[in-house]
Amino acid sequence: MVLFVLLVPVLIKWISHNYVDNNLIKQKNKFLQIVKIQGIKNYIPDGEKYGSYYLPVKEEYLTIEEAAPQYFLDTIKNEKRLVERDTIEYRILSHTFKINSQNYLLEIGKSVSTLDETSTPLQNIALAVLVGMILLTILADLFYTNRVLKPLGLIIKTKLIGHKFPNFGSYQEVKTSTSDFQYLDISIHQMIETIEATFQKEREFISNASHELMTPISILQSKIENMFERDDIADDTKLRLLEMQKILNRLKSITKTLLLISQIENEQFLKEDKISLQELLQEVYDEISIRLPEKNLTFDIVIPQDTILVNVNKFLIFNLFFNLVNNAIKYNREDGEIIIAAENENNTLVVNITDTGIGISPEDMPFIFNRFKKFRQSMQHDSFGLGLPIVKSIAAFHQIVIGVDSVQGVGSNFKLTFPTVLIGQDVYL
Amino acid sequence: MNVLIIEDEEALAHELEIFLTNHNYITEVCYNGNSASEKIAINLYDFILIDLGLPDYDGLDLLKEAKKNNPDAACIILTARAEVYDRVRGLDLGADDYLAKPFSLLELQSRMQAIIRRKFGLKQSIVELGDFLINLTDRVITHHENIVNTITKKEFDLIAYLILHKNRTLTRTQLSEHIWGSIINDDYDSNYIDAHIKNIRKKLNIYAPPDWLETVRGLGYKIKMNA
Numbered sequence: 001m002v003l004f005v006l007l008v009p010v011l012i013k014w015i016s017h018n019y020v021d022n023n024l025i026k027q028k029n030k031f032l033q034i035v036k037i038q039g040i041k042n043y044i045p046d047g048e049k050y051g052s053y054y055l056p057v058k059e060e061y062l063t064i065e066e067a068a069p070q071y072f073l074d075t076i077k078n079e080k081r082l083v084e085r086d087t088i089e090y091r092i093l094s095h096t097f098k099i100n101s102q103n104y105l106l107e108i109g110k111s112v113s114t115l116d117e118t119s120t121p122l123q124n125i126a127l128a129v130l131v132g133m134i135l136l137t138i139l140a141d142l143f144y145t146n147r148v149l150k151p152l153g154l155i156i157k158t159k160l161i162g163h164k165f166p167n168f169g170s171y172q173e174v175k176t177s178t179s180d181f182q183y184l185d186i187s188i189h190q191m192i193e194t195i196e197a198t199f200q201k202e203r204e205f206i207s208n209a210s211h212e213l214m215t216p217i218s219i220l221q222s223k224i225e226n227m228f229e230r231d232d233i234a235d236d237t238k239l240r241l242l243e244m245q246k247i248l249n250r251l252k253s254i255t256k257t258l259l260l261i262s263q264i265e266n267e268q269f270l271k272e273d274k275i276s277l278q279e280l281l282q283e284v285y286d287e288i289s290i291r292l293p294e295k296n297l298t299f300d301i302v303i304p305q306d307t308i309l310v311n312v313n314k315f316l317i318f319n320l321f322f323n324l325v326n327n328a329i330k331y332n333r334e335d336g337e338i339i340i341a342a343e344n345e346n347n348t349l350v351v352n353i354t355d356t357g358i359g360i361s362p363e364d365m366p367f368i369f370n371r372f373k374k375f376r377q378s379m380q381h382d383s384f385g386l387g388l389p390i391v392k393s394i395a396a397f398h399q400i401v402i403g404v405d406s407v408q409g410v411g412s413n414f415k416l417t418f419p420t421v422l423i424g425q426d427v428y429l
Numbered sequence: 430m431n432v433l434i435i436e437d438e439e440a441l442a443h444e445l446e447i448f449l450t451n452h453n454y455i456t457e458v459c460y461n462g463n464s465a466s467e468k469i470a471i472n473l474y475d476f477i478l479i480d481l482g483l484p485d486y487d488g489l490d491l492l493k494e495a496k497k498n499n500p501d502a503a504c505i506i507l508t509a510r511a512e513v514y515d516r517v518r519g520l521d522l523g524a525d526d527y528l529a530k531p532f533s534l535l536e537l538q539s540r541m542q543a544i545i546r547r548k549f550g551l552k553q554s555i556v557e558l559g560d561f562l563i564n565l566t567d568r569v570i571t572h573h574e575n576i577v578n579t580i581t582k583k584e585f586d587l588i589a590y591l592i593l594h595k596n597r598t599l600t601r602t603q604l605s606e607h608i609w610g611s612i613i614n615d616d617y618d619s620n621y622i623d624a625h626i627k628n629i630r631k632k633l634n635i636y637a638p639p640d641w642l643e644t645v646r647g648l649g650y651k652i653k654m655n656a
Contacts, residue, residue, distance in 0.1 A: 212509075218438075218532065219440045223444055225444075225535065228600070229448075242602070252531055286581070287609070287612065290624050290625055290628075294624070319612060319614070322612055323614050390614070
């Protein structure tokens with residue numbers, strides 16, 4: 001296309017030149033005809049040069065003169081001629097012919113500027129038409145592709161972007177008559193089904209594995225407890241039993257936590273509780289306040305008095321806040337503070353849990369909700385990296401959106417956005 | 430007190446048997462549902478501990494049979510499948526309590542004690558410790574005529590648990606499991622029990638030194654009292 005646009009002036013020039021050349025040849029033939037009929041003497045009576053110009057702008061001219069007998073010419077080319085003190089560039093046809101053994105040279109010229117004058121507007125028109133055509137093509141293309149590719153957009157929107165991992169909806173066919181799109185739609189659906197099945201298997205595995213681990217842990221725990229009670233056991237053996245008990249407890253916590261997460265992900269909890277946020281946070285405080293004096297932390301709850309949550313699972317929401325506050329304590333500095341603030345925002349409830357802790361580095365941020373992900377800064381703490389995964393699965397189960405802001409060395413802020421469906425309208429009873 | 434232990438995991442059944450025998454219960458053990466069903470039909474028990482995950486029997490069916498043939502028995506469900514629906518159904522069918530595996534034997538004993546208090550009408554359970562009177566029913570501590578009202582719920586839970594298992598050393602792990610057991614979080618070694626005990630001592634010390642609350646070096650805590 002671009003090549004064509006660039007070639008247009010050259011092409012037009014070439015066409016008009018061709019046209020002029022043909023014209024010149026025609027004029028030559030006509031002139032020779034006239035000479036044949038009327039005789040050369042009519043133009044050159046006594047060997048003088050004959051010249052004729054189409055005045056007044058000397059656009060064209062015609063000359064005849066006698067030439068040397070050996071002189072032979074038959075060309076068309078651009079040359080300059082001096083005509084009455086003006087040098088003008090002409091397209092000149094030169095032709096020699098013999099009459100009565102006398103050689104004559106005929107020149108017919110057409111000025112080049114005239115040539116260009118006629119070709120320039122032509123070029124412009126051609127260009128305008130061309131640009132118009134291109135625009136029209138683009139518009140037509142856009143319209144057409146838009147129409148034709150509509151199913152593709154729909155597939156991308158509903159099948160790829162709309163999906164929330166790991167919860168997939170059921171298959172809904174995208175209406176299209178294009179077999180390629182049908183194929184794409186089916187393929188994506190099959191892919192999603194595979195992913196879903198794998199997710200499901202993983203969940204079932206975790207659930208089964210944790211269940212199966214419960215019984216052996218239970219046996220070990222009972223054995224240790226029974227041994228611990230025996231009078232005939234020496235104190236240093238008891239200390240070792242105590243260590244075993246601690247380690248078993250760790251195993252138990254991990255297993256219970258994994259089981260909880262898998263139960264949440266398998267939606268084995270009911271969401272039928274109605275709770276006062278104030279009271280729930282007070283319960284969290286009662287459970288956890290014993291951990292505050294160690295670092296001399298202050299803990300503030302600033303929430304609207306009558307904030308009611310509905311359609312929630314109290315046990316899970318309690319654990320959500322407990323784990324967030326527990327982290328806020330664990331990673332806090334001496335004399336630091338923790339603030340839980342809630343406010344209503346566009347029909348949602350936003351709860352911010354802010355601490356003055358060590359913060360989360362930008363490199364760690366993408367991984368904080370991953371299971372068993374431990375960070376260097378948290379190595380000193382006795383945890384196994386399941387606190388935030390619990391928080392994440394509980395939040396996802398309730399469609400609570402979590403946002404995290406953190407500045408290293410300054411603190412972190414966890415922002416929970418409760419959707420409208422979880423916010424109670426009436427007064428808590 | 431007669432206890433029937435229905436548990437297909439023999440090692441666990443054995444430990445339950447040892448523990449309960451040590452605590453003066455008369456125990457019988459069944460490793461499967463069929464023999465349990467027979468025993469329930471013939472004998473009378475005060476407690477029936479039912480494992481829901483039996484290979485040959487639906488534990489909930491056993492519970493129904495027990496309620497029919499042993500209406501006075503207290504049934505406690507033990508299960509590794511801590512499904513919410515199981516729990517609800519079990520309690521709906523008349524189970525007196527529900528313990529998810531893995532559970533502490535101390536916890537089992539504490540639940541059984543609570544049932545005994547409830548069922549056999551021990552109206553006021555008051556324990557005398559030094560100059561203090563601890564009312565486990567009303568959850569009140571008094572020193573002579575004064576009510577000690579500074580003790581929090583958690584702190585009282587700790588004292589009550591230690592009293593229930595009197596003269597026995599309870600480890601920090603056992604105590605934390607009792608008071609924080611239902612909370613799922615990712616700490617596995619929180620020694621906040623020490624902080625609680627320190628607070629209890631500080632609060633009681635205003636009235637009288639609580640010498641009965643002992644620290645067993647390196648092991649844990651115990652409350653010493655005469656039987």
